[in-house]
Amino acid sequence: MTILGIASQASAVTWAPSEYRCTFDQITNSSQAYGRQRWAQIQANKNLYQLAGKPKDSRFWSPVFTEDANTAYLTYQIYIYPVYVDPRVNYDIWIGPGAAGSQAQVTPSSWTLTGEQLAQLGHLEKPADVLNDGVCEPGCYTPDQQVLFEAGEQSISAAQSIGRADLITLSPDATLDNLTYIANPVATYTLDKDPAKQEILDFHMESGGSLSVTEHHPLVTSEGAVSKAMDFIPGEYLVKQDGTLDKILAIERREWFGKVYNLRPVSRDLTSNILVAQGYLNGSIRYQSEYVEELNRIILRNNVPADLVLGE
Structure with a gap:
């Protein structure tokens, strides 16, 4: 997968620790x-x-x-x-x-x-x-979901198992009109200590893409806000890595038994806590704890009229 507009932000971090959900x-x-x-x-x-x-x-x-x-x-x-x-x-x-x-x-x-x-x-x-x-904290991926790292995509469970740290996220000044990316090391992974019963939402997209996450997982909307997966409905859109929109054809809810995973990048600003999973823009787990007040608030706000920016 081609990575668009990556700015270098090299770090000495080469291994990321894990903590349990x-x-x-x-x-x-x-x-x-x-x-x-x-x-x-x-x-x-x-x-x-x-x-x-x-x-x-x-x-x-x-x-x-x-x-x-x-x-x-x-x-x-x-x-x-x-x-x-x-x-x-x-x-x-x-x-x-x-x-x-x-x-x-x-x-x-x-x-x-x-x-x-x-x-x-x-x-x-x-x-x-x-x-x-x-x-x-709620909000995670099933273990097979592919997350974008510097060397390419890898399932989040495999990345966690080796403490992979070379994450790619949006750059702090990225907007929907100009999505740029940086190398942004993983600070910690989060995963379940033991397999457990989970409510999973499977997104099926017009392009043929898919995404499987828990219902509170943060996803980027077509307006550039971050919202919970459970708040999306068919006919709305997810944002792809290149900024194009992909229509949601169906969202299937299923009960699943297993471990789910998420991560935190080192950076703490809102925009560079947005990463790419399965080719779509997702919020890191910080949006489930530190950044809860930013849910549904427009983050990627280039050319957005002031009266449409929630919370202002």
Whole structure:
């Protein structure tokens, strides 16, 4: 595949580490995920362990995640939620409320509670030593999806297995009218620790192309915004690597059992977190955690009238 307009941004990074998605503490119900967020925030404000000065207790919920948690589900219907580890037992996972397998911390009757009811539960006997280890993020590729690297395309699972770092993304100044690319090393891969049941959307395109992703995976729209895969409908368009539009003929939803994958490039600006998979422009996993407020906001905005730029 010919790579258009690549600018060099060489890096000493030659191998990219991997981190696990949260199949070990998996929530697939949006109400329970939002409940976990709210539960963690409420407990963080209670100062249950009598910290001096009554600060927010980051062992429940780190303040760095607060803005995303408050907006992600209510505004964008994306659920990110905190996960916990126990340093007393080799940093094993401590399962919080709402997830399968957490009966030790939540009574069976609580499985039917709404998010707000779950948020009002007590601290569920969480030991003081148990720490917030970050948040879980949705939005990934099936393992066979081909991602563009400097030497060409490779399946994301094969690239992850060798820690391949030579990713190609859009350059920071790229627009729909002028798609230029840079070498932009992978910072980390994200994958499921164990195979799990996944809801997959298969896009079938007018050109004969295809793309298989989870429903929250970020894709670039014909207007240059980034939107969740589940928000697209047949008749709309995906953007190809060369900037041309490819009509969606059908989107098939299927249940699939396996591991899914995603990645983060080193760069943090919005535009250079757009990569090429299966020949189409996709957002990196940053759009599922750090950049949730940018979903549906026009990113590739050359010649876009000001009154059409969302969020301005």
